Amino acid sequence: MMADLNAETRNRISESTIRRLSLYFRALSFLEGDEHETVSSKELAKSEKLTPAQVRKDLSFFGSFGTRGLGYPVTELRDKIARILGIDRVWRVALIGVGNIGSALVSYKEFIKQGFHIVKLFDNDQRKIGSNHKGIIVSDIKDLVKELKDDSIEIVVIAVPATVAQYLVDDVVKAGVKAILNFAPLNLRVPDDVHVRNENMAMELEYLSFAMVNDHPPRRPK
Amino acid sequence: MMADLNAETRNRISESTIRRLSLYFRALSFLEGDEHETVSSKELAKSEKLTPAQVRKDLSFFGSFGTRGLGYPVTELRDKIARILGIDRVWRVALIGVGNIGSALVSYKEFIKQGFHIVKLFDNDQRKIGSNHKGIIVSDIKDLVKELKDDSIEIVVIAVPATVAQYLVDDVVKAGVKAILNFAPLNLRVPDDVHVRNENMAMELEYLSFAMVNDHPPRRPK
DNA sequence: AATTGTGAAATTGTTCACAGCA
DNA sequence: TGCTGTGAACAATTTCACAATT
Numbered sequence: 305m306m307a308d309l310n311a312e313t314r315n316r317i318s319e320s321t322i323r324r325l326s327l328y329f330r331a332l333s334f335l336e337g338d339e340h341e342t343v344s345s346k347e348l349a350k351s352e353k354l355t356p357a358q359v360r361k362d363l364s365f366f367g368s369f370g371t372r373g374l375g376y377p378v379t380e381l382r383d384k385i386a387r388i389l390g391i392d393r394v395w396r397v398a399l400i401g402v403g404n405i406g407s408a409l410v411s412y413k414e415f416i417k418q419g420f421h422i423v424k425l426f427d428n429d430q431r432k433i434g435s436n437h438k439g440i441i442v443s444d445i446k447d448l449v450k451e452l453k454d455d456s457i458e459i460v461v462i463a464v465p466a467t468v469a470q471y472l473v474d475d476v477v478k479a480g481v482k483a484i485l486n487f488a489p490l491n492l493r494v495p496d497d498v499h500v501r502n503e504n505m506a507m508e509l510e511y512l513s514f515a516m517v518n519d520h521p522p523r524r525p526k
Numbered sequence: 527m528m529a530d531l532n533a534e535t536r537n538r539i540s541e542s543t544i545r546r547l548s549l550y551f552r553a554l555s556f557l558e559g560d561e562h563e564t565v566s567s568k569e570l571a572k573s574e575k576l577t578p579a580q581v582r583k584d585l586s587f588f589g590s591f592g593t594r595g596l597g598y599p600v601t602e603l604r605d606k607i608a609r610i611l612g613i614d615r616v617w618r619v620a621l622i623g624v625g626n627i628g629s630a631l632v633s634y635k636e637f638i639k640q641g642f643h644i645v646k647l648f649d650n651d652q653r654k655i656g657s658n659h660k661g662i663i664v665s666d667i668k669d670l671v672k673e674l675k676d677d678s679i680e681i682v683v684i685a686v687p688a689t690v691a692q693y694l695v696d697d698v699v700k701a702g703v704k705a706i707l708n709f710a711p712l713n714l715r716v717p718d719d720v721h722v723r724n725e726n727m728a729m730e731l732e733y734l735s736f737a738m739v740n741d742h743p744p745r746r747p748k
Numbered sequence: 749a750a751t752t753g754t755g756a757a758a759t760t761g762t763t764c765a766c767a768g769c770a
Numbered sequence: 771t772g773c774t775g776t777g778a779a780c781a782a783t784t785t786c787a788c789a790a791t792t
Contacts (some may be wrong), residue, residue, distance in 0.1 A: 372774045376774090
């Protein structure tokens, strides 16, 4: 279990399971604030609109964390999920593009809370370079490769217009970064060993639009 | 086809198909800028890292848009997808919470481009109420229900802390709004006829974290 | 010759249902 | 008794493969 998943197990685990792990983590963090010592798969499922069986199946990929008859120990399970997700540590993050979205992300509390520390900002705008955002001086984009390397950046957030995103990402890859969170509305080309996740906010609005126009039923378990 | 999907067809269409429709729309918009008159499922798939069969299957739910031997007409297909997604019109959107993320969204170009017009802003902070953001005066949250109704708001974006989100959403529902885009990190409780989509930026970082710690292979078609 | 549209097959993901355990 | 853990059943989604069409 944990980070010691063998290759066979690891490949059985679906993207959706991992995403739900984030939800369980969130729900457990809430419960921890209260007096709750244990939680059943039923309760956990309810708080994130999933099914109890799904919760148990998801968790079972990683080990046996519960006690039959009782449920799961809240704090312990939360810690174990944090370990599985790799958020029991600090990640060094750089953000490229200090525009509307970029600026918002610098101050985004959820990132810090989960160990994602933005320690570096880049922009190509002379008026922004050298300015201070929440204690971080904005660097010139032209020094990107060198600075990413020197600062041992592990994750890069792309918050620039689509027109320049691919060009910058090529440099990010050159710097040896293996994980990219992309806010630009295009599909980035990267080598096979680089992970990219896309954050496409317009897409979610489009889904809502579709649902309303077509009277698409919202999905609910049961 | 189009908004005239019958109930049976509509229910066969999966969430993933709709999300990919957004991707096709985006890719076609790019192509339209160039001289391209037609595009094959192969080309379309390539630009969004999908498979040709998937493109054809997705589109086939809504009609026969292509020509055998030739491909799909770019502009026409783009327009048809816009119609299916319901983004061939203007949607009246209100945004609650003019903090970091809220402010960024007011200026977010992708929303406007696709017909999502933010016409109303709400906050509970006296210092913000009455101030002007991109031409919109921030309203007091206490007038929420009345103003949402009076202004015929169709979509609400929630960009407030998790602690107050549910409380506000209850009012949003009271105002008769049927679509919510939620940036607060919690699962909102709403009646069955209200659509909610969650934008969880930390979740995507957690996925990257998991992938790196566990050496999870990035998924690629083929 | 190229490429769509689509049933059928393969694969992946979810739910059931119950044995096993506290 | 209550609730987990999990194989087996089921459901959804994707891919294949090929007939149809230009």
